[in-house]
Each structure stands twice: as C-alpha cells, then as structure tokens.
Amino acid sequence: MPKKILILKSSPREKGNTATLADRLAAGATLSGAEVESIYLHGLDIRPCDACDLCQDSGGCVIEDDMQSLYPKLVAADGIVLASPIYWFTFSAQLKLCMDRWYAFQASKWKQISGKQFGIILAYGDSDLYSSGAINAIYTFESMARYLKSEIEGIVHGSLSDVGDSEKNPVLMQAAFELGQKLAETS
Amino acid sequence: MPKKILILKSSPREKGNTATLADRLAAGATLSGAEVESIYLHGLDIRPCDACDLCQDSGGCVIEDDMQSLYPKLVAADGIVLASPIYWFTFSAQLKLCMDRWYAFQASKWKQISGKQFGIILAYGDSDLYSSGAINAIYTFESMARYLKSEIEGIVHGSLSDVGDSEKNPVLMQAAFELGQKLAETS
Amino acid sequence: MPKKILILKSSPREKGNTATLADRLAAGATLSGAEVESIYLHGLDIRPCDACDLCQDSGGCVIEDDMQSLYPKLVAADGIVLASPIYWFTFSAQLKLCMDRWYAFQASKWKQISGKQFGIILAYGDSDLYSSGAINAIYTFESMARYLKSEIEGIVHGSLSDVGDSEKNPVLMQAAFELGQKLAETS
Amino acid sequence: MPKKILILKSSPREKGNTATLADRLAAGATLSGAEVESIYLHGLDIRPCDACDLCQDSGGCVIEDDMQSLYPKLVAADGIVLASPIYWFTFSAQLKLCMDRWYAFQASKWKQISGKQFGIILAYGDSDLYSSGAINAIYTFESMARYLKSEIEGIVHGSLSDVGDSEKNPVLMQAAFELGQKLAETS
Numbered sequence: 124m125p126k127k128i129l130i131l132k133s134s135p136r137e138k139g140n141t142a143t144l145a146d147r148l149a150a151g152a153t154l155s156g157a158e159v160e161s162i163y164l165h166g167l168d169i170r171p172c173d174a175c176d177l178c179q180d181s182g183g184c185v186i187e188d189d190m191q192s193l194y195p196k197l198v199a200a201d202g203i204v205l206a207s208p209i210y211w212f213t214f215s216a217q218l219k220l221c222m223d224r225w226y227a228f229q230a231s232k233w234k235q236i237s238g239k240q241f242g243i244i245l246a247y248g249d250s251d252l253y254s255s256g257a258i259n260a261i262y263t264f265e266s267m268a269r270y271l272k273s274e275i276e277g278i279v280h281g282s283l284s285d286v287g288d289s290e291k292n293p294v295l296m297q298a299a300f301e302l303g304q305k306l307a308e309t310s
Numbered sequence: 311m312p313k314k315i316l317i318l319k320s321s322p323r324e325k326g327n328t329a330t331l332a333d334r335l336a337a338g339a340t341l342s343g344a345e346v347e348s349i350y351l352h353g354l355d356i357r358p359c360d361a362c363d364l365c366q367d368s369g370g371c372v373i374e375d376d377m378q379s380l381y382p383k384l385v386a387a388d389g390i391v392l393a394s395p396i397y398w399f400t401f402s403a404q405l406k407l408c409m410d411r412w413y414a415f416q417a418s419k420w421k422q423i424s425g426k427q428f429g430i431i432l433a434y435g436d437s438d439l440y441s442s443g444a445i446n447a448i449y450t451f452e453s454m455a456r457y458l459k460s461e462i463e464g465i466v467h468g469s470l471s472d473v474g475d476s477e478k479n480p481v482l483m484q485a486a487f488e489l490g491q492k493l494a495e496t497s
Numbered sequence: 498m499p500k501k502i503l504i505l506k507s508s509p510r511e512k513g514n515t516a517t518l519a520d521r522l523a524a525g526a527t528l529s530g531a532e533v534e535s536i537y538l539h540g541l542d543i544r545p546c547d548a549c550d551l552c553q554d555s556g557g558c559v560i561e562d563d564m565q566s567l568y569p570k571l572v573a574a575d576g577i578v579l580a581s582p583i584y585w586f587t588f589s590a591q592l593k594l595c596m597d598r599w600y601a602f603q604a605s606k607w608k609q610i611s612g613k614q615f616g617i618i619l620a621y622g623d624s625d626l627y628s629s630g631a632i633n634a635i636y637t638f639e640s641m642a643r644y645l646k647s648e649i650e651g652i653v654h655g656s657l658s659d660v661g662d663s664e665k666n667p668v669l670m671q672a673a674f675e676l677g678q679k680l681a682e683t684s
Numbered sequence: 685m686p687k688k689i690l691i692l693k694s695s696p697r698e699k700g701n702t703a704t705l706a707d708r709l710a711a712g713a714t715l716s717g718a719e720v721e722s723i724y725l726h727g728l729d730i731r732p733c734d735a736c737d738l739c740q741d742s743g744g745c746v747i748e749d750d751m752q753s754l755y756p757k758l759v760a761a762d763g764i765v766l767a768s769p770i771y772w773f774t775f776s777a778q779l780k781l782c783m784d785r786w787y788a789f790q791a792s793k794w795k796q797i798s799g800k801q802f803g804i805i806l807a808y809g810d811s812d813l814y815s816s817g818a819i820n821a822i823y824t825f826e827s828m829a830r831y832l833k834s835e836i837e838g839i840v841h842g843s844l845s846d847v848g849d850s851e852k853n854p855v856l857m858q859a860a861f862e863l864g865q866k867l868a869e870t871s
Binding site: 508509510513539545546547548582584585586587589590591593594596597599600627628630632633636637640641644 | 695697732733771772773774777783784787817819823827828
C-alpha cells in the first residue's frame with residue numbers, strides 16, 4: 124500500500140523557498156510510489172487553541188474552522204512534512220497555529236498522531252542554524268517527536284534569503300528530493 | 311522618569327497561571343514605581359505576517375489589525391514581559407503571531423525594539439524544562455535577545471498544570487514579584 | 498540471554514549523588530536479570546585523544562592506557578549508562594576524556610557502538626536544567642545518540658547539591674531503579 | 685592600557701584548523717594593540733577536578749599541576765578565547781579539563797573570572813552546527829557566560845575536516861582576524 128505523505132506548507136509565500144523545496148520533496152516521494160498531498164496553511168482559517176479543554180472529553184476539537192478537515196488528513200498520513208521559513212527565530216506562526224491545535228489528539232492518548240515519520244524543511248535569511256534561530260525550530264520538532272514516539276527522518280535546511288534562491292541550490296534541491304524518497308520508502 | 315513595562319499575556323486563559331504570575335510581576339513593578347500595561351493577546355485581532363515586505367520600504371506594517379495599536383506600545387516600552395503557557399513544546403501561537411509581526415521593525419534597523427529589558431514567564435504541564443519543551447521557548451527568546459542587543463533580566467518558570475496552581479506556589483509568585491521589581495529598577 | 502549493562506560513573510566522588518543513583522539503577526537492572534558492571538572513571542588512566550588518526554587505519558586506538566580494557570566492555574554492552582555530575586555547565590571532564598576516545602570506533606563505521614540503549618543520570622547544584630547547564634549535557638548525548646542510531650531510554654536528573662541528597666529523594670531513587678529495569682528489559 | 689587576550693588552544697593538533705584560526709585572531713588583536721598569549725592546552729599537565737572542595741575555603745586549588753600557572757593568566761586576561769575542535773559533539777576534553785578547574789574561582793564569588801569578553805573558535809568535520817554538535821559547545825559557553833556575567837563577543841565556526849582547510853577559507857580567516865580586533869578594542 125502506498126505511503127501517504129502530508130506536506131504542511133507553512134510560509135505565507137505560495138511559491139517561496141520552502142514551498143519549492145517541499146515540491147521537490149513531493150516529487151521524490153511521488154516517484155517512489157507515495158501519495159502526496161500539500162496544504163498551504165496560510166490560505167486556511169485556523170484559529171488559535173482557546174484552552175476550552177472540551178477536546179479532552181469528546182475526543183475532538185469544537186472550534187469550527189479549517190482544522191476540522193485537516194485533522195483526518197493528519198491521522199491518515201504515514202509521513203508529515205513541516206516546511207517553514209524561519210520567522211522570529213523559529214518556525215512560522217502559521218504552522219504554530221496548526222500545531223497547537225494538535226492538542227486535541229491528547230484525548231486519544233496521542234495514538235492517532237504517534238509513530239509517524241516526520242520530514243523537516245527550513246529556510247532562513249541569516250547565515251547559519253544558530254544566528255537564524257533555525258536550531259530552535261529543530262529542537263522544538265525534536266521535543267515533539269520524542270513525545271509522540273515518532274521519528275524525524277531528515278532535515279533539509281539552508282540559508283535562502285530571496286525568492287528563487289532554492290532553485291539555484293542543487294545540493295539542497297537534491298536533499299529534498301531524497302528526503303521524499305526516504306519518506307515514501309520507510310517502513 | 312518611571313519605567314514603562316508592557317506585559318504580553320499570551321495564554322487564551324485570561325485568569326490562568328501565566329496571567330496570575332504576570333499580575334504578580336506587575337504588582338512588583340508598580341510598587342517599584344513603573345508604569346505597567348498588560349495586553350491580553352488572545353482578545354486581539356492579530357493576523358500572521360504575509361511576507362509582503364512592504365514594511366521594508368515604508369517603515370511600517372500595512373496589515374490593518376490590532377498590531378497597529380500595539381506597535382507604538384512596543385516602541386515606548388523600556389521592558390517587555392512575555393508571559394506564555396507552553397503549547398506544543400514552545401510558547402503559544404498567540405504570542406508567535408504577535409512576534410512575527412515585529413519584522414516590521416527591520417526597516418528601522420531594529421532600533422525601535424533593541425536595547426530593551428525582557429522578562430519571561432512560562433508555565434508548563436510536564437515536569438521539567440526539557441520534557442515540556444519550555445527550554446525551546448527560552449532558547450528562542452535568547453536568540454531574539456542576542457539579535458536585538460537586549461537583555462533577558464529573568465525567567466520565571468514552573469510546572470503548573472491546573473488553573474490556580476500558581477497561587478499555591480509562593481516561591482514562584484515571589485520570583486515573579488521580584489522580576490517586576492528588577493524590571494522597574496534596571497537602568 | 499541476560500542484558501549487559503555498563504555504567505560509567507563519571508564523578509570524582511565514588512559515593513556521591515550520581516554514584517548513588519547509578520547504584521540504584523544497577524539494583525533495578527540486576528533484579529530484572531541483567532548483568533551489570535560499574536566503572537569508576539576517575540580511578541582510571543585515560544589520556545585525551547591526540548588526533549593521531551592511526552585508529553582510522555588499524556581499527557583501534559594506539560594509546561596504551563586504561564581505555565584498552567574499556568573498549569571491549571563498551572562493545573559488549575547492550576546498555577550504557579552515563580552517570581555524571583554537572584561541572585562547568587555540562588558533564589564532567591572525566592567522562593569527556595573517555596568519550597573523545599570513542600572516535601576509534603569510526604574505523605568500524607561506528608558499528609560496534611551503534612544500536613545500544615543509553616541511560617543518563619545527571620546531578621546538579623543549581624536549581625534547574627537551564628541554569629545548571631544540565632540541558633547542555635542532555636543535548637550533547639542526544640547528538641551522539643542520533644549519530645549512533647541509538648536510543649536514550651531515560652534521563653534521571655535532579656538538583657542535588659550535597660553528598661547524601663540523593664538518598665533523601667525517593668522519587669529520584671525510584672526513577673533510577675526503574676530506568677535500570679527498563680534497560681534490562683528493552684529488546 | 686592594552687587589552688590582555690589569552691587564547692586557549694584546545695586541540696591536540698598544534699597546527700590544526702582551530703590553531704590556525706586562533707593565530708589569525710591573535711594577529712588581529714595584536715595589530716589593534718592588544719597583548720596576546722596563546723596556550724597549547726594539550727601540552728600541559730592538567731588533571732581533572734577531584735571535588736575535594738578545599739578551594740571553597742582556601743580560595744585556591746590545591747592540585748599541583750600546570751593550572752597553577754594558568755590561574756593567574758586567566759585572572760589577568762580581559763579577553764579569553766576558547767579555540768576547540770568539535771570532538772564527540774562538543775568541545776574537546778582538553779578544554780573541559782581546564783574549565784572544570786575554574787570551579788576554584790567560586791570561593792571569590794567568581795569575581796576574578798567574571799565580566800570578561802569571550803571569543804569562540806570552533807571547527808568541525810560534519811556539515812553544520814547541528815549535525816556536528818558544535819551547537820552544544822556554543823550553548824555550553826553561553827550558559828557559562830550568563831553565569832559569569834560575561835559577554836561572548838563573537839563565534840567563528842566552520843566545517844573544516846582536514847588540516848589546512850582553514851587557510852583555504854578566506855571568509856573564516858577574516859572573521860577570526862576581525863574577532864581579534866573586536867576583542868582588542870571592546871571597552
């Protein structure tokens with residue numbers, strides 16, 4: 124059965140560097156037999172968790188917004204790709220809005236969201252992981268992966284300031300492609 | 311001249327643990343002569359940065375939402391307090407939405423937001439800084455402080471699961487009070 | 498076949514807090530059927546790696562000191578426990594001396610030291626993981642575990658300033674005991 | 685009065701990449717008027733701290749080895765440069781041996797070692813700060829700097845596998861030179 128890969132494009136730019144790398148990852152995954160779906164988070168209506176805690180009883184979030192259609196996609200995915208630019212020294216608010224809502228999975232003891240393979244794509248304007256704060260995004264995703272007993276299969280990251288920089292970086296494009304292949308094939 | 315302290319309450323809970331600690335910090339600061347204003351971020355309309363980059367030319371953000379009234383408060387503050395629960399292994403999306411919009415200060419070479427004193431308040435449900443992911447919030451704020459040539463004057467943090475836990479923790483309440491005093495007095 | 502657990506006691510204090518917790522871990526492991534050996538690193542002659550790189554050809558380190566008897570124990574172990582006080586914001590020099598010499602395993606493509614279970618015991622004088630720097634030891638061990646495709650099965654840590662503090666902390670003692678059980682049973 | 689800069693060369697290689705960058709830093713500092721001394725730690729007899737705690741009463745360490753001549757140099761320095769290769773996912777054991785012995789300054793409430801400017805030079809074989817573990821060295825030095833109320837004035841780091849790689853990297857060589865200038869001039 125083909126692997127299902129869900130890509131969360133978390134930049135406001137639909138055709139920015141993380142989106143380009145995510146598309147290259149998608150190509151690698153598709154050519155290796157996976158079913159890939161990409162979601163452009165900035166285009167969705169996702170409100171912040173309001174800590175009502177109703178999810179802990181009912182097994183679901185009561186906020187009626189676009190997360191309701193995203194929840195079943197997250198559950199169905201074998202692999203989830205988090206593709207984000209570094210904004211303010213970690214991943215984007217668009218992705219944080221989405222992830223904070225994953226709290227609703229706690230009612231099922233996180234079973235529906237555990238044991239998945241994660242792929243990470245990060246682009247930053249500064250020169251390295253430390254000065255850009257990209258390392259903070261990586262550590263946050265690792266905290267998550269430990270908690271969810273999931274694996275981070277690969278992290279594709281680079282200093283990419285301007286739209287179009289990723290296309291000029293064949294090493295990074297290839298790394299994204301190969302991460303897609305890996306996610307399609309990991310058992 | 312009295313110090314101006316701006317507190318960003320970043321939990322959806324208006325009377326939760328980080329809000330309670332923030333109020334205690336405010337008491338310490340006020341009694342030491344500071345002018346304190348608290349903002350409940352969840353109650354505001356703050357949209358995500360859309361990467362239009364218009365701020366880099368005009369010197370201001372063009373998104374017409376509640377950030378427009380928050381920007382001058384951030385500029386005027388001597389001290390800024392970030393009070394957030396740990397959601398999904400770092401600070402809340404509500405705070406991230408606000409901070410991503412600070413990018414608009416880049417046009418002024420960050421001058422308007424540099425050189426300030428920061429105070430941090432973090433509450434988490436898990437047992438320690440590592441398992442909760444609170445350490446990721448701390449490191450992200452440190453990346454910011456380095457970049458802005460600002461100082462983090464103190465970090466008040468604790469394992470506080472249920473509403474009301476902070477009131478039962480006199481050590482933490484006192485630490486928040488003293489951080490308020492320190493922010494009021496730091497020259 | 499019983500699991501082999503090797504404990505590296507890395508404090509200069511033979512009966513200090515990390516040694517006490519390590520002994521409690523050993524009790525848990527032994528009672529669950531494991532064979533446990535504890536090594537007091539401070540009592541050994543372990544010289545720093547001198548970067549001669551001869552190990553990369555010969556498959557072994559040429560420095561004639563007590564690492565020569567420790568190498569086969571590391572290879573044979575199913576589980577390795579790193580028990581260290583926090584000195585200067587990370588684990589002790591005694592443990593670092595030992596670990597730097599693990600570079601000799603690179604000649605075998607790290608096979609002999611990969612796929613093991615690690616257990617971590619850390620004691621610190623300061624109040625938490627961040628101010629003590631214990632978090633730096635944890636992150637360093639995680640970098641190692643990722644590289645070696647090994648797992649960190651548990652981290653027992655606490656603020657323990659004075660000799661004897663660990664015995665007064667039944668929660669921590671029990672956590673060490675249970676980590677020993679876990680290491681004995683992990684398949 | 686000229687600034688005094690003390691460089692701790694922490695690689696076993698006297699002419700390796702971190703030593704080369706450290707020499708370039710020394711050139712920058714000297715040409716800006718500083719007095720620079722470089723110490724090759726691997727050539728010294730520095731034993732691990734044995735936790736005797738006698739330093740806490742007497743105000744000095746009782747271990748009779750080469751730290752006795754290094755202590756006054758550390759006290760006298762305005763700037764201290766830590767130049768280390770990344771070994772086992774953080775800085776070298778040679779440097780850790782030296783730093784663990786700084787505990788002796790606690791008797792003076794750290795006054796003799798506080799308020800200094802630090803410079804950092806790191807070289808690693810892996811591709812980036814995260815996979816190499818260099819980030820762990822940086823975070824450990826930051827924990828130290830916070831504790832000692834000192835500043836890290838700059839971090840020069842790069843992926844430099846083979847002896848001679850630093851000479852081929854003019855950007856890194858220039859960054860080291862400029863960090864030397866900065867340390868010579870910081871007031």
